[in-house]
Amino acid sequence: MSELQQYYEACKANQWVRKDETECGCKGSGWFLSQVDTFHSCPLHNTGQPHPEELYSEEPDWEVEREIERRFKGTDDNEDEQSVNDDMNAGA
Numbered sequence: 001m002s003e004l005q006q007y008y009e010a011c012k013a014n015q016w017v018r019k020d021e022t023e024c025g026c027k028g029s030g031w032f033l034s035q036v037d038t039f040h041s042c043p044l045h046n047t048g049q050p051h052p053e054e055l056y057s058e059e060p061d062w063e064v065e066r067e068i069e070r071r072f073k074g075t076d077d078n079e080d081e082q083s084v085n086d087d088m089n090a091g092a
């Protein structure tokens with residue numbers, strides 16, 4: 001058994017579980033993220049928390065995405081460049 005596999009088996013066997021949630025591998029969140037990027041449900045502290053990867057895979061908030069795009073890809077690009085040049089000239 002490789003070292004990595006041994007580690008994974010130890011994770012699966014809940015060897016990271018501690019009664020005290022501050023010492024527990026899940027840190028009280030209910031899910032333990034192993035060093036090999038696998039999530040393990042905590043038998044003591046998982047009281048129905050959703051799987052962390054489900055949270056990550058949520059659709060992006062498109063309203064926010066559009067707003068960010070508006071701000072960073074504004075139509076005043078040329079004006080901005082001009083003002084940067086002015087600043088540089090003023091400093092020289």
Ligand SMILES: [Zn+2]
Pocket residue numbers: 017018021024025026027028029030042043044045046
């Ligand atoms: Zn725990």
